[in-house]
Amino acid sequence: MIRAQQLCKTYRLCAAVKDLSFEVRTGEVVGLIGPNGAGKSTTMKMITGSIYPDSGTITILDHDFTPQSRDLKREIGYLPENCPLYQDLTVFESLNFLADLRGLSPSKRRERYDQLALQLSLEDVWYQPVLSLSKGFRQRLGLALALLPDPQLLILDEPTDGLDPRQTQEVVNLIKQLSHSKTILISTHDLGRLANFCQRVIMIHRGRKVADQSIAELTRDLGLKSRFKLSFENHRCAEKAMDTLRNQNFLSLVSHETEVTGLISGAPPELIRLLGQLSPQPLAMEIHPPHLDEVFNLLTQEGSKP
Numbered sequence: 308m309i310r311a312q313q314l315c316k317t318y319r320l321c322a323a324v325k326d327l328s329f330e331v332r333t334g335e336v337v338g339l340i341g342p343n344g345a346g347k348s349t350t351m352k353m354i355t356g357s358i359y360p361d362s363g364t365i366t367i368l369d370h371d372f373t374p375q376s377r378d379l380k381r382e383i384g385y386l387p388e389n390c391p392l393y394q395d396l397t398v399f400e401s402l403n404f405l406a407d408l409r410g411l412s413p414s415k416r417r418e419r420y421d422q423l424a425l426q427l428s429l430e431d432v433w434y435q436p437v438l439s440l441s442k443g444f445r446q447r448l449g450l451a452l453a454l455l456p457d458p459q460l461l462i463l464d465e466p467t468d469g470l471d472p473r474q475t476q477e478v479v480n481l482i483k484q485l486s487h488s489k490t491i492l493i494s495t496h497d498l499g500r501l502a503n504f505c506q507r508v509i510m511i512h513r514g515r516k517v518a519d520q521s522i523a524e525l526t527r528d529l530g531l532k533s534r535f536k537l538s539f540e541n542h543r544c545a546e547k548a549m550d551t552l553r554n555q556n557f558l559s560l561v562s563h564e565t566e567v568t569g570l571i572s573g574a575p576p577e578l579i580r581l582l583g584q585l586s587p588q589p590l591a592m593e594i595h596p597p598h599l600d601e602v603f604n605l606l607t608q609e610g611s612k613p
């Protein structure tokens with residue numbers, strides 16, 4: 308769906324993206340993460356044709372993506388960082404302006420306006436000027452503009468940046484909903500909420516790729532630990548589970564009354580498989596996977612793998 312090969316981009320003396328290759332397959336939701344200045348926005352601008360790479364190639368929907376690829380651009384919905392909007396236009400006028408630019412027919416725009424107003428809950432602010440909208444609604448409008456031509460691909464640059472926790476959750480829910488029908492590449496600093504729901508994360512640091520895996524694979528490869536707590540019917544069952552678990556790769560095993568707590572390398576699916584072998588089975592189990600912050604810190608510290 309998107310294939311970037313050996314992309315390089317230098318601004319004057321600043322090499323923002325260096326030899327970056329990655330793929331986003333049809334139907335995937337992929338997170339692009341990295342510290343400030345890592346090159347995320349530059350990468351997204353190249354993928355959307357806002358700027359062009361100095362070298363390297365981009366393939367979108369199996370076609371070479373070049374400055375002439377007008378039809379391909381229609382398949383890319385782009386929400387840029389700090390989405391620029393015309394402050395004096397209303398929500399309706401903003402969408403209409405873009406519909407004019409995109410050459411959408413009157414019947415197509417009516418259909419899309421109805422769908423977008425509903426999907427993004429924009430009905431109540433439809434005739435309000437942008438300058439009167441909250442940050443959350445501006446972000447919704449930005450998403451509506453990206454979605455207007457009903458593209459196959461969505462490129463979202465820090466879609467929750469600057470939003471309060473409630474607005475953030477609303478935008479995350481919207482993106483989850485969109486992920487059923489779109490292929491999505493999201494750049495984010497929101498490691499807990501947004502990156503964690505991506506099927507895969509591509510981590511870049513100083514313009515280079517340092518990881519491209521699912522969170523589960525990353526945590527396993529880095530040897531990070533998941534914490535778990537099991538609750539049993541009685542103390543005897545908890546002790547029996549302790550005897551079984553001692554023979555496995557669990558660490559820091561502790562039993563207290565009806566509970567057993569411990570640590571294991573790797574991610575929840577592996578842990579659930581191992582715990583599924585317990586007899587008697589626990590009444591309840593809590594699993595806390597390693598936090599993505601730990602992965603991020605490990606991969607972006609000095610001397611980490613290139």
Ligand SMILES: Nc1ncnc2c1ncn2[C@@H]1O[C@H](COP(=O)(O)OP(=O)(O)OP(=O)(O)O)[C@@H](O)[C@H]1O
Pocket residue numbers: 318319321322323341342343344345346347348349350388
């Ligand atoms: N137009 C520009 N002119 C010069 N340098 C630029 C320009 N745009 C970006 N840069 C530099 O390129 C590097 C990568 O920037 P980019 O915005 O792509 O990073 P980012 O990962 O998106 O950062 P952030 O998380 O802070 O948004 C940074 O060092 C930045 O200062």
